[in-house]
Each structure stands twice: as structure tokens, then as C-alpha cells.
Amino acid sequence: MTDPVRVVSLGLGPIGQAAAKLLLQKSTLHLVGAVDVDPAKVGKDLADLLDLGEATGVVVESDLGAALARLQPDAVVHCTSSFLPVVEEQLRTCVQHGANVVSSTEELLVPDHQHAELAQALDEAARAGGATILGTGVNPGFAMDFAAVVASAVTFDVTGVRCTRVVDAATRREPLQRKVGAGLSKSEFHKQLDTGRFGHIGMRESVALVARGLGFAVDKIEHTVEPVLAPEDHKTPFLFVKEGEVAGIRNLGFGYLGKRRVIELDLSMYVGAPDPHDLIELESVPPIQMRFPDGIPGDQATAAILVNSLHGAVACAPGVRTVLEAPVPRIAR
């Protein structure tokens, strides 16, 4: 038996909390610290946040650098923001202390797609610190991208790919229901659309990961967001959607080779969506379809894949890595 990997949880929102809770159950991973900026959380034992009966001895602190300097963890589970520029300093601090990072930051899935210079600077910092930075998750990170790449392994040739994900937002947490605009009127939705507050973050990165994984040198990546209107009234534990008003969104991502659309990602997240599922269709020889009949539950599964990727991040050569270079993710015990 090798020693457990010593882990600090950074960011204790819903995903970070789920990851921390899971870490407490793993014998090959040892949660040694927790960091969050929220004053309402700082100073509390994790047990209070996670509704655990017994104190964990891990008390939430606010100073990341101090925590890392004291604890010298092998790795950090990072769940603070979707946007790479926002988390740059956090990531730098981690790798400066030699801590490998597994992050839910959506833009980190393919960090050089939207932030080439920043990605390179972080890569240098990670190498200097002898640490790995790895972005992953379920969407982006698995359901609409990585799984399609893995499926391509059994094909002679792939000329196109289509991934469809249907999520019934009624089964998800309130922030997600709000994020998809559920309960808004059409006009309110369109008024707020330009603020960029709607829709799933990471669609561009999913297209970029599929392109890289399947070897499509795409010329152009596009994405669109449109409202899905409710066919009937629908009540969730958090809000009410009136027939004809906004139930959620449909988010499309495309990758083009010249004029040919070789990548189509089709994500529907709305209250009352029927038949939630994930489907990957490779236009390939032989043709391959891969279906997750009930869909992969986003929140739970994202916390899981973050924790399950820790051993891989520790094993990786230092630098900024994508899930294409990291070891095959699999359940950590």
C-alpha cells in the first residue's frame, strides 16, 4: 500500500462540498484541509457544512497560501470559478507550493483554446513547481467530449461526431434552474441573454477537446443559446414555469472543417425535459453509438470525476495537462 494522497479542498460551493464529502470516504485519498473565501464558512469544521454527524477536524480557512505552506498537500481539488483568468492566481499559488491541481474550471478543460498566453504561463509555473494542473468534469470533461474521444478508439476513421445531452433541469439544484432561465418570460430571457448569464459554460472547450481528441484541425468553433419554451405548466421545488414561458435552454456547439460541420454538440437543459440521456454518435467506420440511457447526473458525477482524477494528476508529468494526456480516469478507492 502506498500512502494516501493528501488533498486540500479549495472552493466549497455545491460541487466542492460534494467533492470534499467524497474525499472523506476514500482510503487512498486523505482530505487534510479546506479553503474558501466565504466568511460564513471560514472557521467551521467541514462536518458543519457537509451535514456530517461527527467533526472531521478539518476547519475551513481563508488563506490558501498559508494552508498550502502548512499542510504541504500532494493535490488540491479546485472548485471556485468557471473562468480561467479568475482562477489564475489560485492555480499559481497551488503549483508554487508543489500541489497538483484537479479543477472544475470549465475553461481549463482546453485552457489554450480561449487563453493561449495564460495557459502557457500556467504551464511554465506548473513545471517550475513540479506539479500538474488538470481541468475536468462531466460537462465539459466527459459526457459531450471525452467519452466521444474514447469511443473513437475502436474506429478506422471518424468523419463527424454528434453528442446529445438532455437534462431535466427540474431534477437539478436551484442555481442550475436559474442558470437556464427557467421561469422567465420570453422577453425577460432575451433581455438578459446578452449578459451571458444563460447557458452552459464550456461548450467551446468541449468542441475544442473533441477536435483535438479526434484530430480535426477545425477552422471555426461556434455556439448558440436559445430558450426552450414550456409546453405546459411545471412546478419545481424552487420555481414555477408557466406554459409558453421559458423552461430552460438549448445550447449548441459546432466545429467546422472548412464549410463542413464535423462536430455537433447539442445540449438541452430545461425543466420537464423528457427522456434525459447522453448520446454519442460517431460518423465513423464502423459506425459507433454510445448511450447513457438515464444520462450522467451532472453535479454528483462532476464531484466524482474530480476526486477520481486526483491519482492521475499526481502521476502525470508536471505542466498543464488535458484529460487527453492524463491517465485514464477511474474510480479511486
Add this chain to the structure above:
Amino acid sequence: MTDPVRVVSLGLGPIGQAAAKLLLQKSTLHLVGAVDVDPAKVGKDLADLLDLGEATGVVVESDLGAALARLQPDAVVHCTSSFLPVVEEQLRTCVQHGANVVSSTEELLVPDHQHAELAQALDEAARAGGATILGTGVNPGFAMDFAAVVASAVTFDVTGVRCTRVVDAATRREPLQRKVGAGLSKSEFHKQLDTGRFGHIGMRESVALVARGLGFAVDKIEHTVEPVLAPEDHKTPFLFVKEGEVAGIRNLGFGYLGKRRVIELDLSMYVGAPDPHDLIELESVPPIQMRFPDGIPGDQATAAILVNSLHGAVACAPGVRTVLEAPVPRIAR
């Protein structure tokens, strides 16, 4: 652009031929030689074997060591036998010449499962030669094992796994139809059963790979083979199956933790099997199902994953590696 990986094809049976043909279409892989012991193949241009219009310039030769010494390839696609002791010398010769090996040898999927000493000796030879030996394929190697391991990445906990593969043997090549006993009478099947000629090779290795990948320290691995009787007459291009006689086989593999069956692999390959498919069911939190609705076509897909794993084998640290340690397989261009 990096230089293409220079590859020698070793073994030109149906899978080896399909792999060679595929290699000729890849720009990042360059087929530089072909080796087979069959006098009917030696001396021929590959084009003759593969039904290609134009000569390839690659002429089949019989002396592996001489070919490797002359060609100094980066890698070998190895498709000669299912059994590790049979291929030991071939593998040694490859790694002694510094050639990385991707092999269809079923027992090489988890080489130390049935051949611990031999696996260790090969690992030492591979390290000494600075080369990797990697066993892969579709079954074993993907459909009933690796895919389940990948699916586990999105779970908190896995307490059991069931993989079901249904293959309509009528759609497969003649040797497979014969291997599953199609067309035999029940008594003939049972007479020949003890010879070990029936059934799929690698079931034990699939169970072992799942166990290792999911972290089940299984105490016992079992497998069984039984005939599937034809509900009605069935004619294939190669043979005739009479109602009530043997249409093929059902092959079960089990892994136990104490008395609990935590791994169940259920493979049916028979002429006329309805609804061919691959299904992975994780008994997990959250529960995950993954389905390949039409199934993964065994022969084609095996040739594909061998070729697609070459870059990964070249990138791996030297030694005997399993698909759990190799980079994520994905289509090579």
C-alpha cells in the same frame, strides 16, 4: 508535425491484415514492414494479401529479427496468437530491437494474471530495451472491461458491475462461427468442449482488468461456457445450423469478493442472436449504464484499436503496460 511512427506488422491473419490495411491509410503512422511465418504469404507484396490495386512496396518476410534489425521500427502491431507463452519469444525479439509492441494477444491484457513470472520477465526485457509492451483489443480490451473502468470515473462508489455483450455470429467471419461451435450437434459440442476449443479467450483477463481498474481485490475468478441452442434453422454463408442444435455459445465470467459476485461478464455469441449490443451496468452511486446499441463490431474494431493504440504505446514509459496505464486510446490520423 512530428515524423510518423514507423510500424512493422507481425502476423497477417484476418486481424493483422485489417490492421496493416488501416496502417496504410494513416498519415501519422507509416507501415514499413510485414512479417508472417506462413509460406503462402512470405515474398508477396502486401497489396496481394490485402486486395489493393497498387503495390505497397512492403513485402512479407519470415524472419522477425532480421526485419527489425534492418528496419528499426518504432513499433510493432502484433497479431499472432492468443496465448502469452506462445508469443514470448516474438515479444522478446521486438523489445530487444527497441520496438514498442501493441498486441492482440488476449492473455497480454493482464499478463500477470495467468503468467506472473513470464510477465515479470517480459517487463524486465521491455525496460532493458526501452520499449513498451501493451495488450489491447475490443474483447478483451474494451467492450467488457475497459469501457466499464472509464464509466466508473463519474461515480462516487461502485459495488458491482455487469457487462453484457451479444454478438450475432452470423455476421462474423467463418473462424468465429466455428469457434463458437455453430452447426454442431449438442453431443458433438459437449464431446469437444473439454478440448478448450470453444469459447472466447480472454474472459479471465477481462474480469481481472475490471477488478484492477475498479479496485476490487477479488478472491476468485471463474468462467463458464455453455452452448446456445438454435430456436430455428439458420443458414450463414459458411454453415447451417439446425433447430435444436448448437448455434453458438454463452460465456460467463465472474469475479468474487468473498462470497459476493462483484463482477459479472455475460458474453453471448451465436448465429441468429437477436439485438446485438454491448451494455455496461455499474451498480454504483450514481447508477451508470452505458450502452452501445448495435454493439461494437469485434474484428474491425479490434484492428482499429490496435492501430489507434500505437501512439500511446510509443509515449508510455518502457515496460509491460496494461490499458489502465497507457494513454487514453483514441483515433490515430
